[in-house]
Structure formats: C-alpha cells, structure tokens
Amino acid sequence: MERGKDVVLDGVEITYPNGFTAVHETHLKVEAGEFFSILGPSGCGKTTILRSVSGFVEPSRGRVLIGGEDQRGKGPNARPTALIFQNLALFPLMPVWENVAFGLEARGVGKRARREKADELLQLVALGDQAEKKPSELSGGQRQRVAIARALAVGPSVLLLDEPLSALDLKLRQHMRAELRAIQKKTGVTFIYITHDQGEALTMSDRIAVMNAGRIEQVGGADEIYSSPHTAFAASFVGEANQFRGRVTAVTGDYAHIKTAHGQFIGRNPVGLRDGDEAILFIRPEAMVLDAGDNQMMARMERRDLEGAFVNMMLRTPTGAQITVCVPNTSATQISADAAQFGFRSEDAVVLPEGPLARTGGEELAAQ
Ligand SMILES: Nc1ncnc2c1ncn2[C@@H]1O[C@H](COP(=O)(O)OP(=O)(O)O)[C@@H](O)[C@H]1O
Ligand SMILES: [Mg+2]
Structure with a gap:
C-alpha cells in the first residue's frame, strides 16, 4: 500500500498575524x-505545528x-498529507463506502474503481461488512475508522491526526488506540498524532515529542520519556512524580x-547539572519503597487508597513534604498509619534544572 515519507521541521517558527509566536x-x-x-497541554502549539505540515x-x-x-x-x-480531527463530518446520507471513496470522485476515479478502493480500505479498518450502512448506523469508534479510511483513500504519505479520539468515551478511546496502531503498521503511512493525553502517546507511539509553551522539550521513546525525562515539565506532565526542590551540592559520575x-x-543527573544549581529531584510513586533504598525519609501515612491491584498511599514527612507511594497490593503492604521509613534508589530518581512544572498530574503531588 501507500508508503510513508519522512517529515522534517527545519527551524520552523510560527507567528500568527496578531504577533503571537505559537511555535518557537x-x-x-x-x-x-x-x-x-x-x-x-492545551494551547502549547500542537495544532499550529500540524497546520504547518498540512x-x-x-x-x-x-x-x-x-x-x-x-x-x-504548496x-x-x-x-x-491528509488530516483527521475530532469532528468527523461524515456525510449522513451516503453509505459508508461512498464516504470513504468521496475524495476519489473529485479526482475523477470511476465508480467501480472507487468501490474497490473503498472495500479494500474498509477491510483494512475492520469494517469490511459495513460498506452499505449509513454512518448513523455505526458506533462512534466505527465512524472514526470510516474517517480514517476516507483519509487514506487519497493515498497520503503522511496522516496528521489532531486529537481524533477526544470525543469518544474512555473505553472506546482505549480500544481505538490498538486499532490506530494496527492500521498504521499495516499501511506503513507516517502518522503524526497530536494529543494532550499521555496514556495515548505512551501506548501508541514509536516516539513522542513532549511540547510546552511553543517548544518541543524532549523527543524519545515512551520508556525513555517516562523513566528519563529531561525537563521539569516533562517529568511532571508525563506520569506522576514526587518532587523535592533544592540545590545541587555535589556531582559524582552520572549522579547529582x-x-x-x-x-x-x-539521583541521576541526565542533563549535567553542576554544583550550586537550583534543581528539582523527581521520583515516581511506584519507585518509592518501604524500609529500603539509598535515600531515606520518615513519613506518616495520611491516606490509603485501595485501587485493587495497587495501593496509593499519601504520606507526609515531619518536614511537611507530601509524598505519594504506589505499591502492589500484597500482604506486605499492610503497614500501620504510624511513621515508617521510606526510601528510593538513586538510579530511579532524576535531578533536573528548576523550571516550570505541568499544571496537571504532578502538581497535586508537589512535595513542597
Ligand atoms: N489564528 C490564531 N491567531 C492567533 N493565535 C492563535 C491562532 N491559533 C492559535 N493561536 C494561539 O496559539 C497557541 C497555540 O494554539 P494551538 O496550536 O491550537 O495549541 P494546541 O493545539 O496545543 O492546543 C494558543 O495560545 C492559541 O491561542
Ligand atoms: Mg489543538
């Protein structure tokens, strides 16, 4: 089928006519x-970047x-390129296959060839038996797949997806992640997928760019972004993290x-902080351990939320820091509410330059 092409942003900067620079x-x-x-997050410039590609x-x-x-x-x-966004705008009176083939008619492709192409694409998005239905007879997820088939019909090398799942309910969104991923692999088309939902980005992507305030702060695979964030924003926006503000007092090897x-x-020192730098140490709730680790603190449990397989514990240190700990729900975690010793391994923590934090996620865990 279609083959993807690479996309390069070579020093792209985008200033709107009102003088606002949305992308640095x-x-x-x-x-x-x-x-x-x-x-x-919303407003950071994702759609603006996509519009410059399209x-x-x-x-x-x-x-x-x-x-x-x-x-x-051009x-x-x-x-x-082809663009998909959350408002699908399928034609309600046309059967599904005609919706898919719509762009081909405008290009002068005959009816028989259009039908063949539509059927091929509907197979691809697992709607092979729905060709004659009207969009209103499909579920939200099925309609989203029709929109994807329609976008692919014109043979784009690059598919641009602007938060296409945000109108769907949670269950469907999660299901569609796997569908989108499968469609992308089958076609080989380059997908540039925009989202404010870290779960979507982490589960579907080969690589992720973390963007804030008009700048891409870090690019990497999901594991890399999650376990080795390079900015305070990335560490606090992707996943949850306990935060400890302070000053670097020594650097030894790869550690600060x-x-x-x-x-x-x-903690690890991935961006090369130096003695005296203002910094924040980030440690994930699931990397906190009871009675172990080379970094130790006493804390008293304030709240225990049983999630099922996991237990989230809100703790407070004598110095007033709030800490979140996430542990598997086994008998070993039935700790008392009294003060207990907690810790973490240095290799699980990162020390990053002081900088803006995300307003979602980590903030409620802020340790200051
Ligand atoms: N046509 C425009 N004129 C001026 N400012 C704009 C325009 N479109 C978007 N912006 C601003 O640019 C910033 C980035 O917008 P956008 O790319 O839509 O963000 P995102 O998709 O990440 O939510 C926002 O502050 C937004 O208000
Ligand atoms: Mg947007």
Whole structure:
C-alpha cells in the first residue's frame, strides 16, 4: 500500500498575524513510516505545528520538508498529507463506502474503481461488512475508522491526526488506540498524532515529542520519556512524580547530590547539572519503597487508597513534604498509619534544572 515519507521541521517558527509566536524555532525529524506523537497541554502549539505540515499555515521562518521536498508555497491539496480531527463530518446520507471513496470522485476515479478502493480500505479498518450502512448506523469508534479510511483513500504519505479520539468515551478511546496502531503498521503511512493525553502517546507511539509553551522539550521513546525525562515539565506532565526542590551540592559520575528541606538525596543527573544549581529531584510513586533504598525519609501515612491491584498511599514527612507511594497490593503492604521509613534508589530518581512544572498530574503531588 501507500508508503510513508519522512517529515522534517527545519527551524520552523510560527507567528500568527496578531504577533503571537505559537511555535518557537523547532528542529524535528519524523521518520518515514513512524507513529510519532506530539504530546502537550492545551494551547502549547500542537495544532499550529500540524497546520504547518498540512499547509494550512506557512511558517514565519524555516521550512517543512516532506520526503525531502521543500513544501514552501504548496497548499494543502498539493501536499502528500491528509488530516483527521475530532469532528468527523461524515456525510449522513451516503453509505459508508461512498464516504470513504468521496475524495476519489473529485479526482475523477470511476465508480467501480472507487468501490474497490473503498472495500479494500474498509477491510483494512475492520469494517469490511459495513460498506452499505449509513454512518448513523455505526458506533462512534466505527465512524472514526470510516474517517480514517476516507483519509487514506487519497493515498497520503503522511496522516496528521489532531486529537481524533477526544470525543469518544474512555473505553472506546482505549480500544481505538490498538486499532490506530494496527492500521498504521499495516499501511506503513507516517502518522503524526497530536494529543494532550499521555496514556495515548505512551501506548501508541514509536516516539513522542513532549511540547510546552511553543517548544518541543524532549523527543524519545515512551520508556525513555517516562523513566528519563529531561525537563521539569516533562517529568511532571508525563506520569506522576514526587518532587523535592533544592540545590545541587555535589556531582559524582552520572549522579547529582541535592540538598532539600526534606533531606539530602541523590539521583541521576541526565542533563549535567553542576554544583550550586537550583534543581528539582523527581521520583515516581511506584519507585518509592518501604524500609529500603539509598535515600531515606520518615513519613506518616495520611491516606490509603485501595485501587485493587495497587495501593496509593499519601504520606507526609515531619518536614511537611507530601509524598505519594504506589505499591502492589500484597500482604506486605499492610503497614500501620504510624511513621515508617521510606526510601528510593538513586538510579530511579532524576535531578533536573528548576523550571516550570505541568499544571496537571504532578502538581497535586508537589512535595513542597
Ligand atoms: N489564528 C490564531 N491567531 C492567533 N493565535 C492563535 C491562532 N491559533 C492559535 N493561536 C494561539 O496559539 C497557541 C497555540 O494554539 P494551538 O496550536 O491550537 O495549541 P494546541 O493545539 O496545543 O492546543 C494558543 O495560545 C492559541 O491561542
Ligand atoms: Mg489543538
């Protein structure tokens, strides 16, 4: 089928006519055939980046290349891209197959060939037996798959997906993650997928770009982004993290020592902090351990929430830091509410430069 092309943002900067710069100088390469996600909070510039790839907005500086070809001056119809967003706009009176084939009619493809192409694509999105139905006779997830088939019908090399699942309910969203991933693998088309939902980005993507305030802060695989964030924003936006603010007092090998109001701790030093730097140590709730680890603190349990397989515990240290601990629900975790010794391994913690934190996720866990 269609083969993906790579997409390069070569110093792209986008300033809207009102003078607001929504995307600061960005260098990025999305590989051909990759499922690439841009993850960030609402308003950080994700849609603006996508519009510059699709041709609905021209960069104020820099250029977009697709398959090595400069896209400057090319409108949306001249680019090898297709765009999907949350409002599907299927034609209610047309059967599903005609919806899929709609773009082909405009290109002068005959009815028989259109039907064949539509059937092939409906097979691909697992709707082979729904071709004659009207969109209203399908479920939300099925309609979303029709929209994807329609976008693929014109043979794009790059499919741009702007939060396409956000209108669906949670169960369906989770189901569609696997569907989208499978469709992407089967077609080999490059997917650039935009979302503010970390779960979507982590589960579907080959690589993820974490974006904040018009800048891409980090690009990497899901494991890398989660276990080795490089900015305070990435550490607090993706997953939950306990945070300890302080100052670096020593650097030894790949580790930084940090002095905080709640104790002296050691964590990895991925971005090369130096003695005296203001910093934040981040440690995931599931990396906190009872009675172990090279970093120790006393804490008293304030709340215990049983999630089923896991227990979330809210603790407070004598110095006032709130800490969240997530442990498997086994008999070993039936600790008393009295003060207990907690700790973490230095290799599970990261020490990062002081910087803006995400307003979601980690904030409620803020240890200060
Ligand atoms: N046409 C426009 N003119 C001026 N500012 C805009 C325009 N479109 C978007 N913005 C602003 O640019 C920023 C990024 O918007 P957008 O790319 O839509 O973010 P996201 O998709 O990440 O939610 C926001 O602050 C938004 O208000
Ligand atoms: Mg958007």
